[in-house]
Amino acid sequence: MALEVDTRPERLDRDMVYRYLSQESYWARGLPREVFERSLANALCFGGYAEDGSQIAFARVITDRATFAYLADVFVLAAWQGRGMGKQLLRTILAHPDLQDLRRMMLATADAHGLYAPFGFNELSKPERLMERLDQDVYQRLAVAR
Template structure:
């Protein structure tokens, strides 16, 4: 399958990406629209488009473009899964000129370890050094707080 990738945020089908992340993904379910829009503003966003120009894939990289990057919000639509789109997306990301010679490139996944391992990602080399502040219910609390009484 021929897919074109680029980082033009104006080309993104923001409604489709938002629907997928907030409604279908396991990691961003309930994501408020305003937070979604801010997340795009602060990242290198990659869209994948089929021969008709329809967006079928997405990824977001948060980086200082010198030492560190975090890959997140990666997805390929069901209609084109299993056709090499995820691999092509990862190849594009790994070759992107702004993401070269980074000391650390991280991601989190619940189910795609095999894909990412093909691109050099491994379990943490020193997990005792890595910490996180996790608030998995933040979007649900925001939704509840914004509802009128």
């Protein structure tokens, strides 16, 4: 089955994507809806659709469209995994005209190294040069503040 991939924001099943990220993903559990909406507004989003038009996959890319991109929130719904949908989604993302000739594209994953490696993603070449500022509990604090 071929996955149809589309970048039109109005086509996204925002409720399904939000539900997956905030309730099922290990990386965005507890994500507040308003933070989710801002993240979509400021990224190049890719929806993956089955033949019946239902959305079954998602990814977003944060990029300056010139030198750098960060691939985030990549998922395929469980019922569709193991059918090559993730690979189709990645091929389409990497072929997007706004993501050509970038110097660096990064991502973080706990368990999908085997998916990304064939597409040229590797461990950091110079990890000693990269730093991060991580606030692991920000979503929980935002929920309490409401």
